[in-house]
Amino acid sequence: xxxxxxxxxxxxxxxxxxxxxxxxxxxxxxxxxxxxxxxxxxxxxxxxxxxxxxxxxxxxxxxxxxxxxxxxxxxxxxxxxxxxxxxxxxxxxxxxxxxxxxxxxxxxxxxxxxxxxxxxxxxxxxxxxxxxxxxxxxxxxxxxxxxxxxxxxxxxxxxxxxxxxxxxxxxxxxxxxxxxxxxxxxxxxxxxxxxxxxxxxxxxxxxxxxxxxxxxxxxxxxxxxxxxxxxxxxxxxxxxxxxxxxxxxxxxxxxxxxxxxxxxxxxxxxxxxxxxxxxxxxxxxxxxxxxxxxxxxxxxxxxxxxxxxxxxxxxxxxxxxxxxxxxxxxxxxxxxxxxxxxxxxxxxxxxxxxxxxxxxxxxxxxxxxxxxxxxxxxxxxxxxxxxxxxxxxxxxxxxxxxxxxxxxxxxxxxxxxxxxxxxxxxxxxxxxxxxxxx
Numbered sequence: 156x157x158x159x160x161x162x163x164x165x166x167x168x169x170x171x172x173x174x175x176x177x178x179x180x181x182x183x184x185x186x187x188x189x190x191x192x193x194x195x196x197x198x199x200x201x202x203x204x205x206x207x208x209x210x211x212x213x214x215x216x217x218x219x220x221x222x223x224x225x226x227x228x229x230x231x232x233x234x235x236x237x238x239x240x241x242x243x244x245x246x247x248x249x250x251x252x253x254x255x256x257x258x259x260x261x262x263x264x265x266x267x268x269x270x271x272x273x274x275x276x277x278x279x280x281x282x283x284x285x286x287x288x289x290x291x292x293x294x295x296x297x298x299x300x301x302x303x304x305x306x307x308x309x310x311x312x313x314x315x316x317x318x319x320x321x322x323x324x325x326x327x328x329x330x331x332x333x334x335x336x337x338x339x340x341x342x343x344x345x346x347x348x349x350x351x352x353x354x355x356x357x358x359x360x361x362x363x364x365x366x367x368x369x370x371x372x373x374x375x376x377x378x379x380x381x382x383x384x385x386x387x388x389x390x391x392x393x394x395x396x397x398x399x400x401x402x403x404x405x406x407x408x409x410x411x412x413x414x415x416x417x418x419x420x421x422x423x424x425x426x427x428x429x430x431x432x433x434x435x436x437x438x439x440x441x442x443x444x445x446x447x448x449x450x451x452x453x454x455x456x457x458x459x460x461x462x463x464x465x466x467x468x469x470x471x472x473x474x475x476x477x478x479x480x481x482x483x484x485x486x487x488x489x490x491x492x493x494x495x496x497x498x499x500x501x502x503x504x505x506x507x508x509x510x511x512x513x514x515x516x517x518x519x520x521x522x523x524x525x526x527x528x529x530x531x532x533x534x535x536x537x538x539x540x541x542x543x544x545x546x547x548x549x550x551x552x553x554x555x556x557x558x559x560x561x562x563x564x565x566x567x568x569x570x571x572x573x574x575x576x577x578x579x580x581x582x583x584x585x586x587x588x589x590x591x592x593x
Contacts, residue, residue: 185300366545434473
């Protein structure tokens, strides 16, 4: 979009005249295409977005306002609400090294014919993987946006974003037919691989159709990336913000096994949310939260620096123009080991389970240090699958899970959860598989 700097400056001047000494103006422009395919229908639509948001206040209070179109400098603006004074970041020194926008930020939105062809191919690939399986519904959303931000402390930022999401519902053969769904995200649609997605759906449907849960069992657990990612998403309150993360640390700051290195990186190359700055214009960077099992620091926004030990980073997210900025992970992941293959991890399982997917929402009791996650997969004997498992719950202590990770693979995969949460396949001990969450 063309620069909105003159308009932003005009809005800031108008707010200053009202004795609102702290002010921020955010404007966003975007466009998106939505394609949907079911067994009997196809639909396509496009939309454009043009919107703004303002935060402003003084020592007595502040307000937040947002709307579509362009802001009018003169308002009308609401009166500040009594409460906490608005805090805004100062301009940061130039980053070294600098950041260049990836070339695929300029990729056009997927065309209608190409997008529908992608959705159609999912059905063909699924049927090839599992005969008589079918896609019930597939929705592709592809979008790009640009935003500019300015505040009264002199901070200026310009960001671009490019993201695509794909949602798939599928049913397998049989009566009643098992069902499964997937939700994935990538920077643009060409990164979606129909064969790999169909294989994951087929595995889930086949296991659901013939698997059963054990009454209660333990052993070695090989967890697919999506299973580990869902567990990491459940324990985010322990590592984001000046919360109770240190409660799980033992002697010498031990938070997990020496295979556990947790990283968040707002400018991860190729990441779905890769950006040089966060939602408040603060520079992003890589932050090591846990290093080889030792807790280093929580993920901190710039204004949380004095509340906990650690260096702050640009981790304030702005999901949409209607949303107030709030801290959270962007690309948080368990570091993979480049020399460890999934097959070698599976071969190391003498007796246990290979859990390939999550079948519903988990239950996390952070205060009680317990979790339960519904899963499906296979029982494993001597490195080989011996029986399908479905309707089961992976249960255990959160601290036990972290401290009992004995191996990680090289297949790092990100999943759209609370931000993008990533993990490779992990080998874990000390947990249980049950027929129910209790």
